[in-house]
Amino acid sequence: MTEPDQDTVLRGIEDARRILGEYIAPGPRAATATVHRRSR
Numbered sequence: 001m002t003e004p005d006q007d008t009v010l011r012g013i014e015d016a017r018r019i020l021g022e023y024i025a026p027g028p029r030a031a032t033a034t035v036h037r038r039s040r
Helices: 001-025 031-038
Strands: none
Touching: none
């Protein structure tokens, strides 16, 4: 894997962790809204 590819994969993993962290946080859950809010 080249360095740009690794950066892309790492950013994807970081984004996924952040999205999942928000989704499992206490409070109301709206999976679609969480994903759409972070994908902008």
